[in-house]
Amino acid sequence: TQLLEQSPQFLSIQEGENLTVYCNSSSVFSSLQWYRQEPGEGPVLLVTVVTGGEVKKLKRLTFQFGDARKDSSLHITAAQPGDTGLYLCAGEDSGGSNYKLTFGKGTLLTVNP
Amino acid sequence: SQTIHQWPATLVQPVGSPLSLECTVEGTSNPNLYWYRQAAGRGLQLLFYSVGIGQISSEVPQNLSASRPQDRQFILSSKKLLLSDSGFYLCAWSQVNEQFFGPGTRLTVL
Numbered sequence: 001t002q003l004l005e006q007s008p009q010f011l012s013i014q015e016g017e018n019l020t021v022y023c024n025s026s027s028v029f030s031s032l033q034w035y036r037q038e039p040g041e042g043p044v045l046l047v048t049v050v051t052g053g054e055v056k057k058l059k060r061l062t063f064q065f066g067d068a069r070k071d072s073s074l075h076i077t078a079a080q081p082g083d084t085g086l087y088l089c090a091g092e093d094s095g096g097s098n099y100k101l102t103f104g105k106g107t108l109l110t111v112n113p
Numbered sequence: 114s115q116t117i118h119q120w121p122a123t124l125v126q127p128v129g130s131p132l133s134l135e136c137t138v139e140g141t142s143n144p145n146l147y148w149y150r151q152a153a154g155r156g157l158q159l160l161f162y163s164v165g166i167g168q169i170s171s172e173v174p175q176n177l178s179a180s181r182p183q184d185r186q187f188i189l190s191s192k193k194l195l196l197s198d199s200g201f202y203l204c205a206w207s208q209v210n211e212q213f214f215g216p217g218t219r220l221t222v223l
Binding site: 030031033035040041042043044045048086088090092099100101103104105106108 | 157
């Protein structure tokens with residue numbers, strides 16, 4: 001069973017600060033997705049990274065896939081209250097089973113005004 | 114564009130009562146479909162997935178079942194609910210390696 005560990009579990013910061021959250025595994029993934037979920041809603045896909053070492057930017061969010069495709073990070077610059085939410089990473093099994101994703105338990109981010 | 118619907122949005126049921134949650138997808142054909150449960154706003158537990166009509170794979174033994182009577186319809190059921198069935202139920206669809214989630218159903222079993 002592949003596992004994804006996310007850290008930190010909880011993060012509370014002030015508006016304008018920068019932050020990085022991590023998603024780590026001992027397993028190799030074919031691709032990795034990041035989702036953001038707000039209370040009472042379904043997760044929304046932010047990005048998919050596929051190539052080892054890949055970096056993708058989405059406005060103030062920067063996503064990086066590790067060279068070995070075992071880990072990923074999400075960096076937010078100048079966080080805003082609207083960034084508050086649960087950030088989930090999910091990895092696609094490199095063994096070829098493209099039917100299922102393995103989800104981490106998430107990082108709960110609170111950005112205070 | 115594709116959309117995914119779930120209903121009801123919220124549900125309060127007594128212990129021992131039956132359950133039926135419905136999920137439908139629009140704007141795509143032959144999607145993979147998934148049911149997840151999320152407890153306390155944290156990680157997602159995969160319950161069932163389906164790669165086609167009538168094809169259901171169960172991930173976790175429990176008193177829940179799933180059915181896919183039509184290509185874009187996925188149903189989660191139970192004959193008798195337990196207190197431990199309370200949670201946030203999410204349906205998702207995918208093609209290739211990305212999953213897209215519905216708005217979820219909040220189930221409270223009393």
